[in-house]
Amino acid sequence: MTVVQQPLSPAGRVPALSRLHEWVATTDHKKLGVMYVTAGLLFFMIAGLEASLMRWQLALPNQSIIMPDDFNRLFTMHGTTMVFFVGMPILFGSANFLIPLMIGTRDLAFPRLNAFGFWLFLLGGLLLYFSYFAGQGLQGMGSAPDVGWFAYAPLTERTFSRGHSTDYWILGILLTGIGSAMTAINLVVTILAMRCPGMSLMKMPLLVWILLVDFILVVVALPPLAAAQCMLLFDRSLGAHFFDTQAGGSALLWQNLFWFFGHPEVYILILPAFAFSSEIIPVFSRKVIFGYPLMVAATVAIGIISLGVWVHHMFAVGLSPLVNAIFMGSTMLVGVPTGIKMFNWAATMIGGKIRFHTPMLFCLGFLCQFLLGGLTGIFLATVPFDWAVSDSYFVVGHFHYVLFGGLVFSIFAAIYYWFPKVSGRMLSETLGKWQFWLLMIGFNLTFGPMHVSGMLGMPRRIYTYHTERGWDLWNLLSSIGVLFQIAAVSLFAINIIRSLMKGAKAGDDPWDAWTLEWSTTSPPPPYNFKDIPVVHSRRPLWDLKHPDDPDWKYE
């Protein structure tokens, strides 16, 4: 298959400016996907740096490396960045790159809208970080928002949050959210209307199914946040009273509106982890995914249930026991479809010939840690237990097991798995395994002890603590863990750069996989497929490689 080449300069290289122009003006889903993920990883480094600074401050009692005001800004920016500028762009980036290849089409339904969505996201991210320079207004020192990533009212009102830092928080997320909603619509249309011949809904790769549910959640859950943020913006700049408790407004309303978005958002972030694992685990176990229809049903169930559990973030607010009980029940219910998924992944591995390559290792890390995070989630869904540890480090430990141990581990799995397709080069297995084990140790060393310090009563978001509380050892362990994580992420960066410069050539299908993206070249040509493929089963490449025993006979 020939690749359409750019016109070359006499030296044989495309001039740097043309290459830059090509990326900036692109509407190609693969280039946009790469830009999304790269931007997401850069924000990941920034958010990691912010977290490291906080752990440095908390390593020992009574330190004053970081002052309370700065500490508040750090945890606000860390949370906001990880959710909106790491999780979301990596979701949209991987979906952008993979979905058209997996469903056998040449681009998204609306390529220019796709590019617009990306640039809106990037503008939002830059606007958020611009607050560090202009948050207090343009005269004098600026600074970042310090209201926490869920920005509880009335602390976000003019009275308590002077300057413009909170406005930057609102506008940055609002812009990103509009971009996300548009891209989600774009991707749903692509999945529903542009699949290659033969690919019925029940023949789509599971990744596509899970992300389809994910994007529908984005379409439904992001507009309420936008509406709530508009109200907050009107409070701050037009003198409205939505969340102004002194003039009849309600702080509780903000909590309801924010978490009505916020909880589906948690599932929006974790569903990609399910999606990646559902592709990688079968390939490295050399078996088809166990219970495909049930996986689809469980995904849809998670999507629906996730819209009705938001009050579990508000158990300590003092709502009526009946409301608490209802939402406790609905929260526990999420455990059922999630449990189905866990068992299906386990059942896929049972009896398989497991290949312990780096992508599979990260998937196994995801499974173990997500399971632990899920179990502490069941604890927290229980109202009396939640009351005891609400807003403590136990909660911090819980959601990092889900989002870091779950999502970030599976993102690394996905990068190790699909990087050869994206770049045409393999990542180093040795460096990858070092990274995995360092991250595994560092992660558990950092976030495991948080459960203990939380049980011992350490509240989240405090900038220091006294020595007699009994929290010293656990905090020190947490901070030591960060060093391992920094080492692991550095190895990852080295691995990427090294592989781009002199990595082994990947070939079209380095993992002997089964979905359509592996049938084209690595990296794929701008048009993806010379001929639009025709599929007859969920594993079209298996059919191609085993014409004597194709899958479609059994599905």
Next chain:
Amino acid sequence: MTRTGSTSEDIAVTTMSTQSGSSTPLMPPPALSQKLKWSNGKIAVVLLIASEIAFFGTLIATYIFYIGRDINPPYPQDVLEVSVAPLKVVFNSIFLLASSIWIVLAVKALAAGKKAAFLFWWGLTILFGLEFLVGTGFEWYGMIVEDGVWMGTNVFGSCFYTLVGFHAFHVTMGLIILTLIWVLAVLGKVPPRQIEKVDLISWYWHFVDGIWIVVFTVVYIIGN
């Protein structure tokens, strides 16, 4: 993965026998799936409307939440007038809802290839939408200047201007798009084969009208 056993072999044999000597390595199974009949644009507009409903749903829920919770006047019943007099809210609403009928007629005219009829009905839609916007402007002028109610007056003011304002903003956006199409049509750039795009714009317009029925009910009837 190995899959042996009499049942699968039986299936294989029967499937093989239905093939008439195909030499391709990929033996086509009985039938390819049917693709969704809807076009990209239709699905996108339906999803756009879904996200708009989620947006307005949040504003409307907030409005309902605050009904009767004001701690200082003026209350809705002091300033909201539900009367059919020209440029008052019921009058305006009739214009907005009627415009939904004209746009249907316009789309039908375009489908039938009647350019003049299309321009007439489409133009009438714009005029009726414009009347609604002007009426809203007069209503706001009366409330702001004569009654002295603005966003900061009380919670009712905050909710009213936010909800009705976002609706008016959507009407404005719709009018801009409608006018663009009308100008393009005058220039002869909207041939009947573009019917789907024109139809989709009318879907958005129907949404703007439909959501007004809900907003009207909540603001002027339940909240009054």
